[in-house]
Amino acid sequence: MTASVTDPPIPASADGDLLAIAREQVLERGEPLTYDQILAVLRTGDDELEAWLALAHEVRLRYQGPSVEVEGIVSLKTGGCPEDCHFCSQSGQFTSPVRSVWLNIPELVRAAKQTAATGASEFCIVAAVRGPDDKLMEQLREGVAAIQAAVDINVAASVGMLTQEQVDDLVDMGIHRYNHNLEAGRSFFPQVVTTHSWQERWDTCEMIAASGMELCCGGLVGMGETLEQRAELAADLSRLQPHEVPLNFLNPRPGTPFGHLEPMDTGDALRTIAAFRLALPRTILRYAGGRELTLGDLGTRDGLLGGINAVIVGNYLTTLGRDPKEDLELLADLDMPIRALNDTF
Amino acid sequence: MTPSDVGATVAAAGVGEVPLPDDRAHAAYCGACGDPLGGGHDAQAPACARRLELEPPRYCVVCRRRMKVQVTPGAWAATCVVHGSVEHSTWH
Numbered sequence: 262m263t264a265s266v267t268d269p270p271i272p273a274s275a276d277g278d279l280l281a282i283a284r285e286q287v288l289e290r291g292e293p294l295t296y297d298q299i300l301a302v303l304r305t306g307d308d309e310l311e312a313w314l315a316l317a318h319e320v321r322l323r324y325q326g327p328s329v330e331v332e333g334i335v336s337l338k339t340g341g342c343p344e345d346c347h348f349c350s351q352s353g354q355f356t357s358p359v360r361s362v363w364l365n366i367p368e369l370v371r372a373a374k375q376t377a378a379t380g381a382s383e384f385c386i387v388a389a390v391r392g393p394d395d396k397l398m399e400q401l402r403e404g405v406a407a408i409q410a411a412v413d414i415n416v417a418a419s420v421g422m423l424t425q426e427q428v429d430d431l432v433d434m435g436i437h438r439y440n441h442n443l444e445a446g447r448s449f450f451p452q453v454v455t456t457h458s459w460q461e462r463w464d465t466c467e468m469i470a471a472s473g474m475e476l477c478c479g480g481l482v483g484m485g486e487t488l489e490q491r492a493e494l495a496a497d498l499s500r501l502q503p504h505e506v507p508l509n510f511l512n513p514r515p516g517t518p519f520g521h522l523e524p525m526d527t528g529d530a531l532r533t534i535a536a537f538r539l540a541l542p543r544t545i546l547r548y549a550g551g552r553e554l555t556l557g558d559l560g561t562r563d564g565l566l567g568g569i570n571a572v573i574v575g576n577y578l579t580t581l582g583r584d585p586k587e588d589l590e591l592l593a594d595l596d597m598p599i600r601a602l603n604d605t606f
Numbered sequence: 607m608t609p610s611d612v613g614a615t616v617a618a619a620g621v622g623e624v625p626l627p628d629d630r631a632h633a634a635y636c637g638a639c640g641d642p643l644g645g646g647h648d649a650q651a652p653a654c655a656r657r658l659e660l661e662p663p664r665y666c667v668v669c670r671r672r673m674k675v676q677v678t679p680g681a682w683a684a685t686c687v688v689h690g691s692v693e694h695s696t697w698h
């Protein structure tokens with residue numbers, strides 16, 4: 262929920278009060294932080310970071326339990342995208358060295374099997390497109406059927422903006438969850454993408470939410486947005502109530518318009534995790550891209566004890582992740598069991 | 607982890623004596639940025655090495671052609687149209 266006239270006024274400067282209010286409101290009553298409150302959390306100093314992470318962890322444990330959802334992702338169609346998302350090395354509009362390439366069905370099934378072997382319950386098939394054409398939908402149908410016949414794993418998809426007919430087709434294929442990110446807060450979005458609008462993204466998200474598939478919708482932080490714009494993204498997501506929110510930290514890619522930006526500060530990234538958890542108490546909050554660069558090993562652990570309850574194992578779409586063994590050992594060390602295939606919250 | 611210490615498995619070699627696209631012994635170009643090795647590249651070599659810990663090489667180190675690179679959860683494969691393909695597992 263975004264700020265409304267019924268929200269109690271929050272003194273943004275009285276941080277001690279804010280922590281107590283957040284505890285009562287989010288932890289005890291399960292009500293998400295409002296826009297003003299999220300912003301106030303994002304403005305707190307490093308001296309309070311530990312307290313906010315601890316509260317976010319308590320909220321995660323109360324509403325999502327101790328388990329962690331593990332997912333693998335793979336790119337069915339890489340590169341050559343007509344859109345111009347300024348963070349993305351797969352846009353065909355920049356001088357990024359990423360070349361266009363398609364994955365074949367046997368390779369797709371092999372990737373799903375590898376992912377399942379880690380204990381993962383989700384496998385997401387991604388394509389770098391504005392939206393799917395008939396060829397991609399056909400490839401997807403074939404690929405999903407081949408995975409379902411060979412591997413015990415939920416299949417998710419992320420193939421851009423959709424028509425209602427395509428939404429229905431995806432439901433028919435048995436797609437369990439669909440990813441479509443808002444990417445950025447509405448007011449910052451035009452500085453990130455010019456080839457489509459925030460509203461178009463929102464519309465696809467609403468269609469997914471109404472379809473019976475689970476909605477996975479998140480964004481990126483560390484793209485030069487103001488704290489207000491970062492809070493706006495969290496509040497927008499809170500209003501949308503997705504089943505899952507993947508949180509990406511910008512990994513500046515060479516050749517893209519954001520390639521010159523510095524990776525986000527670790528403290529800021531952790532504060533963002535806590536604020537997003539308090540804005541989304543009942544949502545799966547997943548580490549997505551950029552965590553290796555932004556958080557490192559220590560920060561990764563702190564985030565899992567500060568609101569994160571899902572990870573992507575192995576590599577990303579064009580970049581490399583950590584060895585899954587390291588992540589699985591960390592989860593075991595933290596006493597966080599891997600969420601099983603049919604567990605729900 | 608760097609591509610050189612992840613336990614390389616060669617999927618398909620180039621023809622005959624032709625070196626592979628990530629063959630360090632025959633490298634004339636940087637796999638990360640595509641610039642010629644040595645000289646002006648030395649200054650940015652550490653940054654390129656760090657980049658190669660987080661992503662596969664994008665340029666063939668023998669001929670500088672941009673490669674087709676496929677990343678999957680547990681591996682990456684890169685193909686130079688002249689120097690063939692390599693595949694590396696990233697899971698131990």
Ligand code: SF4
Nearest residue numbers: 342344346349352389
């Ligand atoms: S639509 Fe997706 S693949 Fe295309 S440029 Fe944007 S983020 Fe990249």
Ligand SMILES: [Zn+2]
Nearest residue numbers: 636638639654
């Ligand atoms: Zn280089």
Ligand SMILES: [Zn+2]
Nearest residue numbers: 666669686689
């Ligand atoms: Zn070559």
